[in-house]
Amino acid sequence: xxxxxxxxxxxxxxxxxxxxxxxxxTRGWWYVAEHRxxxxxSYVASWFGLSIGExxxxxxGLGLGLALLVDANQGAQGVDGVPYLVFIAPALMMxxxxxxxxxxxTWGVFGGFKWFPMFFAMNGTPISAAQIVxxxxxxxxxxxALPLVTxxxxxxxxxxxxxxxxxxxxxxxxxxxxxxxxxxMAWVATxxxxxxxxxFIERFVVLPLTLFSGTYFPxxxxxxxxxxxxxxxxxxxAAELGRAALYGAPLTPxxxxxxxGFLILLAVVACALSIRIFRKRLDR
Amino acid sequence: MPTTASAPVIAATGLxxxxxxxTAVDGIDFEIxxxxxxxxxxPNGAGKSTxxxxxxATSTRTSGELSVLGFDPADHGPEIRAQLGIVPQADxxxxxLRVIDNLIVYGRYFGLPLPYVRRRAEELLEFAQLTEKRKxxxxxxxGGMKRRLTIARGLINAPKAMxxxxxxxxxxxxxxxxxxxxxxxxxxxxxxxVLTTHYMDEAEQLCDRLVVxxxxxxxxxxxxxxxxxxxxxxxVLEVRFGSARNEEAARGIxxxxxxxxxxxxxxxxxxxxxEAAMSAVHDRxxxxxTSLVRRSSLEDVFLRLTGRSLVD
Numbered sequence: 268x269x270x271x272x273x274x275x276x277x278x279x280x281x282x283x284x285x286x287x288x289x290x291x292x293t294r295g296w297w298y299v300a301e302h303r304x305x306x307x308x309s310y311v312a313s314w315f316g317l318s319i320g321e322x323x324x325x326x327x328g329l330g331l332g333l334a335l336l337v338d339a340n341q342g343a344q345g346v347d348g349v350p351y352l353v354f355i356a357p358a359l360m361m362x363x364x365x366x367x368x369x370x371x372x373t374w375g376v377f378g379g380f381k382w383f384p385m386f387f388a389m390n391g392t393p394i395s396a397a398q399i400v401x402x403x404x405x406x407x408x409x410x411x412a413l414p415l416v417t418x419x420x421x422x423x424x425x426x427x428x429x430x431x432x433x434x435x436x437x438x439x440x441x442x443x444x445x446x447x448x449x450x451x452m453a454w455v456a457t458x459x460x461x462x463x464x465x466x467f468i469e470r471f472v473v474l475p476l477t478l479f480s481g482t483y484f485p486x487x488x489x490x491x492x493x494x495x496x497x498x499x500x501x502x503x504x505a506a507e508l509g510r511a512a513l514y515g516a517p518l519t520p521x522x523x524x525x526x527x528g529f530l531i532l533l534a535v536v537a538c539a540l541s542i543r544i545f546r547k548r549l550d551r
Numbered sequence: 552m553p554t555t556a557s558a559p560v561i562a563a564t565g566l567x568x569x570x571x572x573x574t575a576v577d578g579i580d581f582e583i584x585x586x587x588x589x590x591x592x593x594p595n596g597a598g599k600s601t602x603x604x605x606x607x608a609t610s611t612r613t614s615g616e617l618s619v620l621g622f623d624p625a626d627h628g629p630e631i632r633a634q635l636g637i638v639p640q641a642d643x644x645x646x647x648l649r650v651i652d653n654l655i656v657y658g659r660y661f662g663l664p665l666p667y668v669r670r671r672a673e674e675l676l677e678f679a680q681l682t683e684k685r686k687x688x689x690x691x692x693x694g695g696m697k698r699r700l701t702i703a704r705g706l707i708n709a710p711k712a713m714x715x716x717x718x719x720x721x722x723x724x725x726x727x728x729x730x731x732x733x734x735x736x737x738x739x740x741x742x743x744x745v746l747t748t749h750y751m752d753e754a755e756q757l758c759d760r761l762v763v764x765x766x767x768x769x770x771x772x773x774x775x776x777x778x779x780x781x782x783x784x785x786x787v788l789e790v791r792f793g794s795a796r797n798e799e800a801a802r803g804i805x806x807x808x809x810x811x812x813x814x815x816x817x818x819x820x821x822x823x824x825x826e827a828a829m830s831a832v833h834d835r836x837x838x839x840x841t842s843l844v845r846r847s848s849l850e851d852v853f854l855r856l857t858g859r860s861l862v863d
Contacts, residue, residue, distance in 0.1 A: 281667065282709040288633035290662025295629075302656045306647045388643035390609050392660035393629035551601075551610050 288393050295394030299402020302389075303375075304409055318413035325359050326352070326421050347485060349514050353427045357509030358482040358502075360418040360436055361443055364411050365502050368444035369473050371407045372451040373465050377458060379403075386549060396546040400538065404448050411444040412437070428513035435512035443505035446530045449537035450501075456544040476500045481507075504529045558621075560585050560712050560743050561606055565615035568601050575601040577767035578615060585711075588744040590761035592754045592849060594859070598767040599747035600640055603716050606745065607637055620711060633661065636705030636713040636742075640720070642697045644689045650700060651676065651685040658707040671707060679703035679733065695726030702733060712743035719753060731756055751849035763849075763856060770856045775849055782855045783847035784809050786825035790832060790839035791817045800837055807831045812854060821851070 291298075307314060330352045337351040346354040379386040389399050415437050422433045451468055458464065479489065479496040480503035486494060497503040504526040510516035511523065518526075559582040568576040576598040583589045591599040604610035605617060608624035608631045617624055619631045644653050651672055658668035676682045679699040684692065692700065698718065705713060718734065719727040734757055738744055748754050754761050755775045763771040763778070771778055788808065792800040794816055801813045808822030822828040825844030832839065854860055 282661075282663065284633045284708075284711070285630075287661045287663070287708060288630040291629050291633065291660065294662060295660070298659045298662070301659055302645075305652065305656055306645065383646050384641065384643045385645055387639065387641075388645070388657070389660065391607065391632065391637040391639060391643075392657065393632045393662075394660055395629070549609065551604060 291393030292395075295392075295398035296402040296405065298394060299389060299399050300405040300409070301402075302385075303403060303406030307406075307410065314410075314413070319417050321363060322360070322414055322418040322421055325363070326356065326418070326425070329355060329359070330425070347510065347514075347516055349428070349516075352425075353514050354510070355483060356418075356422055356427050357436055357513045358480075358506040360415060360422075361440055361502055361505040361509055362477045362482050363414050363418065364440040364444045364505075365447045365476065366469075366473055367411045367414060368407055368448040369451045369468055371410055372404075372448045373455055373468050375403070375407075376452050376455040377461065377465055380456070380459075380548065381461070386545070390549045396549050397542045399549075400452070400541045400545050404445060404452070404538070407448050408441050408444055411441065415440045422513070429515065432512040432514070436509050439505050439508050439512065442527075442530045442534070443501055446501050446534035446537065449534050449541055453537045453540040453544060456541060456548060476502045501530055501533055558585075559583055559618075560587075560620055561745065562618045563615065564617075566602070566605065566612060566617055567614045568598070568605060568610065569613045574767055576605070579762075579764070579767075579769050581762055581769065581772070583712075583743065583745060585743055586738075586741045588738050588746070588757050588759045590754045590758035591745075591747040591764050592749070592751065592758075592761050592853070593747075593764035594749055597764045599764060600716050602764075603714050603745070603747060607632060607635060607714055633708065634711045636702075636708065636710030638698075638701050638705045638713065638715045638718060640716040642701045644697060644700060644704070646688070646690045648689065649685070650681060650687050650689060650692070653689060653700060654704055654707055657704045661708040663708065668707065675703040675706055678706070678736075680729070693726070695722050695729060698722060698726070698730060699733065702730070706737075710742065712745060713737065715744065715746040717747055717749070719748075719750065727753070751853070754849055761849075763853060765853075765857045771852065778849065778852045779847045781852075783851040784821040785823045785847060786828075786844055787847050787851060788820040788822060788825045788828045788832070788842065788844050789817050790820065790829075790837075790842045792837075792839050800839070803835055803837050804832055807835075810855075814860075819851070819854075821847070 334350065334352040338345060341351070343350050345351070386399055390396070419433055419436055422428065422436070423430055455465065475496070479493060480486070480500040481497055482502065486497040486503060507516070507518065508523065508526045511518035561583040564580050565578045566576060567574070567578050579602070591602060593599055601610060605612045605624065606619055608619070608628035611625065620634045622630045624631055645656065648656060654672035654675060655668050658672065659665070676685050679702060681696060681700060681703065684696065689697065689700070702718070715734070719730050722730065731753070734744060744757065746757060758775060760774050762769045771782065773781065791797070797813060797816070797818050801811055801818045804811055804818060804820060808820040808828045810821040812819040812821070820828050820832070829842060829844060850860065
């Protein structure tokens with residue numbers, strides 16, 4: 268028995284605590300992401316199924332059904348100058364990125380403080396609150412990337428739009444996921460009790476944004492007094508960028524800047540806010 | 552800034568934590584030497600956990616001085632936690648991961664290389680007597696096993712000091728003894744142990760020295776035996792007359808032993824010779840329903856110092 272004990276001591280000599288602290292200060296965010304990615308492995312099968320199945324269902328279902336109907340009525344270049352499937356493909360992809368990111372940041376963040384208080388456990392190691400926030404979001408982006416890749420593959424496979432432009436959809440989707448993710452994270456981190464309000468994000472934020480952000484029809488189709496929803500919607504900004512990339516939808520350099528700027532600004536502000544809230548909540 | 556052998560591992564002066572109007576920790580002073588097993592004994596809400604969090608630099612102190620392993624927690628949290636093993640009151644294990652993966656993931660937070668963490672995780676599972684459960688899911692473990700896993704997790708970075716917040720609360724007696732045995736082994740290897748408890752037997756078993764805390768303040772300090780010697784008698788006679796008659800019987804006992812304490816369910820007579828006190832009670836024509844003579848414990852010290860018992 269004493270052999271075990273001395274082995275623990277022997278190994279203890281191998282740990283240099285100054286190095287530990289230095290590494291944690293610079294790479295702590297990565298260790299958080301690594302942990303999250305490792306946790307994902309436990310539901311990797313269903314995750315793969317969702318990441319491949321959902322884009323497939325969306326593109327096939329809408330492409331074979333709704334798109335035929337719309338094109339029959341509007342003509343093959345009837346919506347924004349392209350077939351309907353080409354028009355909605357980038358927006359569907361962005362909507363999926365937004366939903367996945369919002370979902371991860373709702374249940375994962377609330378759970379990390381309450382159900383399985385992982386954030387408090389992480390806080391007991393040398394890493395900081397800011398690193399928890401950044402690492403968590405990095406892992407979310409990894410999670411979002413898989414369905415985005417499937418979407419891109421399907422777009423390329425079906426020959427929708429411009430192949431080179433299709434490759435731009437992935438970074439646009441990740442930027443959207445980051446800005447939406449940090450925004451949801453900042454709000455959820457302020458919530459201490461689950462009284463059903465968490466599902467509001469999905470029903471009263473994500474769903475309306477999907478419906479009113481020009482996903483299924485151009486924003487201009489809506490009455491003018493609803494256009495503001497598009498302007499404050501990260502999804503609309505990302506979808507407009509995606510459409511310009513995929514099939515060259517008209518986009519002035521100024522508007523391109525506005526779309527990208529909006530997404531980056533939201534991501535940065537919400538990230539800073541999340542860090543503040545995490546720091547306060549973890550400092551008990 | 553490595554600490555020398557004689558310098559205290561942790562030192563606090565006037566350490567205070569306030570939450571709004573509420574003062575959780577009220578200007579406490581203490582020093583913990585390397586290799587020492589030091590305890591904070593007190594009831595729930597005495598400020599023990601808050602003190603532990605301030606030591607771990609996860610709770611910012613309101614005022615006072617605090618030095619942990621040569622660093623000030625105010626600006627050197629990572630440097631302090633790199634050297635600490637933290638066992639929080641709630642286990643905070645990742646229930647989505649298997650037993651061994653909980654150790655591996657945690658070890659990575661210390662920037663330790665994966666091959667090293669893997670090897671050490673296996674050793675720690677052996678130490679925590681969880682080798683057979685290495686691939687088990689965490690939510691299937693018993694309370695005692697989860698606690699041992701949390702302790703193993705806290706050891707992954709070969710800490711210089713372990714912070715154990717109520718290590719055995721909620722465990723059955725057998726699980727507690729297994730855990731105490733593991734902690735004893737750590738102590739023998741020279742790991743500094745800092746623990747909080749509201750169990751006097753735990754404090755007596757594990758602590759070289761302890762402070763008794765009540766309402767955020769330290770009310771006494773010393774080794775368990777010294778505290779008992781100072782604040783209590785060698786033995787205690789416990790007599791029960793039935794809850795309705797205890798008060799009245801206590802008046803009849805007055806004068807026997809050094810001191811009398813009347814509790815709702817029994818009367819405690821503090822005397823160096825418990826048997827002699829018992830005969831004296833009988834000589835006065837009093838016949839208790841039950842009686843027992845025992846050695847004084849930290850519970851008696853606490854009762855003496857605060858007028859209340861530890862576990863309400």
